[in-house]
Amino acid sequence: MACSLCEKVQKQLLSTNSDQVKSKDDDSLVTVADWSVQATVSWMLSKSFGSKNISIVAEEDIQTLSKSESSSLLAMVVSAVNGCLSEASRFGLQGPEKPLSPSQILEAISQCSSRGGLLGQHWVLDPVDGTLGFVRGDQYAVALALIDDGEVVLGVLGCPNYSVKDNGLNKYSRENRVTSNGEVGCVMYTRKGSGKAWMQPLIRFDKRLDWPNSAKLIRVSSVDDPALATFCEPVEKSNSDHSFAAGVASTAGLRKKPLRVYSMVKYAAIARGEAEIYMRFARSGYKEKIWDHAAGVLLVIEAGGVVTDAGGCQLDFSRGIYLEGIDRGIIACSGSKLHEKIIGAVYASWESSNL
Numbered sequence: 001m002a003c004s005l006c007e008k009v010q011k012q013l014l015s016t017n018s019d020q021v022k023s024k025d026d027d028s029l030v031t032v033a034d035w036s037v038q039a040t041v042s043w044m045l046s047k048s049f050g051s052k053n054i055s056i057v058a059e060e061d062i063q064t065l066s067k068s069e070s071s072s073l074l075a076m077v078v079s080a081v082n083g084c085l086s087e088a089s090r091f092g093l094q095g096p097e098k099p100l101s102p103s104q105i106l107e108a109i110s111q112c113s114s115r116g117g118l119l120g121q122h123w124v125l126d127p128v129d130g131t132l133g134f135v136r137g138d139q140y141a142v143a144l145a146l147i148d149d150g151e152v153v154l155g156v157l158g159c160p161n162y163s164v165k166d167n168g169l170n171k172y173s174r175e176n177r178v179t180s181n182g183e184v185g186c187v188m189y190t191r192k193g194s195g196k197a198w199m200q201p202l203i204r205f206d207k208r209l210d211w212p213n214s215a216k217l218i219r220v221s222s223v224d225d226p227a228l229a230t231f232c233e234p235v236e237k238s239n240s241d242h243s244f245a246a247g248v249a250s251t252a253g254l255r256k257k258p259l260r261v262y263s264m265v266k267y268a269a270i271a272r273g274e275a276e277i278y279m280r281f282a283r284s285g286y287k288e289k290i291w292d293h294a295a296g297v298l299l300v301i302e303a304g305g306v307v308t309d310a311g312g313c314q315l316d317f318s319r320g321i322y323l324e325g326i327d328r329g330i331i332a333c334s335g336s337k338l339h340e341k342i343i344g345a346v347y348a349s350w351e352s353s354n355l
């Protein structure tokens with residue numbers, strides 16, 4: 001449902017260039033889709049488990065949206081959320097009896113202000129990850145995970161512009177949009193300890209897809225020769241040090257040029273076996289947020305891969321909204337051989353870059 005909401009908003013955004021996008025205090029972007037997905041998922045989780053029983057950690061808040069000058073923005077969110085919830089029955093779910101009011105929608109968004117932590121269960125939601133990619137008509141993801149006593153136990157990643165067909169990323173280009181091409185994006189999901197991860201096509205009512213019979217098992221790539229491996233990194237230099245990653249790549253013997261992709265679709269690509277390595281080196285002082293990683297990390301691990309910080313330690317999702325204590329960066333690989341090589345190359349490159 002959330003993916004279908006995003007597709008509608010992305011289409012509108014690209015055709016009208018409208019005022020559905022705002023800048024946040026840190027200059028990053030937020031759109032009608034980010035708030036609307038957060039409200040919709042929050043409402044559905046509360047409906048399913050009872051609002052008193054759930055803790056949701058999510059990226060967005062209602063600061064901008066509840067200002068009096070934001071009334072037209074709020075109206076767009078209200079319309080997107082109610083439009084989406086009115087289709088719930090088509091997804092086998094139950095929506096509200098009557099459309100939600102603006103205050104109910106603001107409440108649903110602000111229900112997601114939990115800060116997670118070591119004890120109990122916490123849902124972790126990034127309503128639109130890769131908002132920049134979303135606004136540019138490119139890759140983005142809707143990411144939901146469940147943390148139980150500090151461990152990620154469920155991960156779901158909706159990737160509307162990542163085709164279910166083989167080589168799904170290569171099929172995508174701005175000029176040849178997946179959606180307009182009749183190709184269908186994917187939803188990937190997994191459960192901790194299952195050793196399995198699944199991918200299904202997004203539901204299209206005109207295509208009558210039969211879920212779960214249309215779901216396929218996914219698995220990481222078996223390529224372990226660095227010369228044949230593909231590595232992914234964020235598109236924006238401000239989100240990851242491209243030149244440091246290039247040094248690590250060359251030291252590790254990687255030959256291909258980096259695949260720059262917005263959002264957690266990078267983790268999805270490793271889990272699906274369409275790339276072997278994801279490196280992310282945020283500038284020092286930036287603290288990674290749990291919602292940018294939880295679902296993607298579990299997908300890679302259960303599909304057979306390895307994810308650690310650049311010092312080789314597991315990521316710790318039990319310390320609140322941030323991934324505390326990350327050593328230099330995050331490395332996700334399809335297997336331990338490549339992972340060891342990359343970690344070794346990080347040490348070598350770090351030493352030489354700090355001489």
Ligand SMILES: Nc1ncnc2c1ncn2[C@@H]1O[C@H](COP(=O)(O)OS(=O)(=O)O)[C@@H](OP(=O)(O)O)[C@H]1O
Pocket residue numbers: 028059126128129130131132133233234235236237238239240261262263264282283286289292
């Ligand atoms: N300075 C800095 N350093 C590192 N990471 C940052 C930084 N600023 C933001 N973010 C977070 O990065 C999320 C987007 O990551 P991407 O991998 O999609 O980056 S990129 O757009 O491809 O460059 C993005 O997620 P969304 O806000 O959901 O898009 C942010 O949470």
Ligand SMILES: [Mg+2]
Pocket residue numbers: 028029030059131
């Ligand atoms: Mg954001």
Ligand SMILES: [Mg+2]
Pocket residue numbers: 126128129130291292
């Ligand atoms: Mg994000």
Ligand SMILES: [Mg+2]
Pocket residue numbers: 034059126127128129130131
């Ligand atoms: Mg986001």
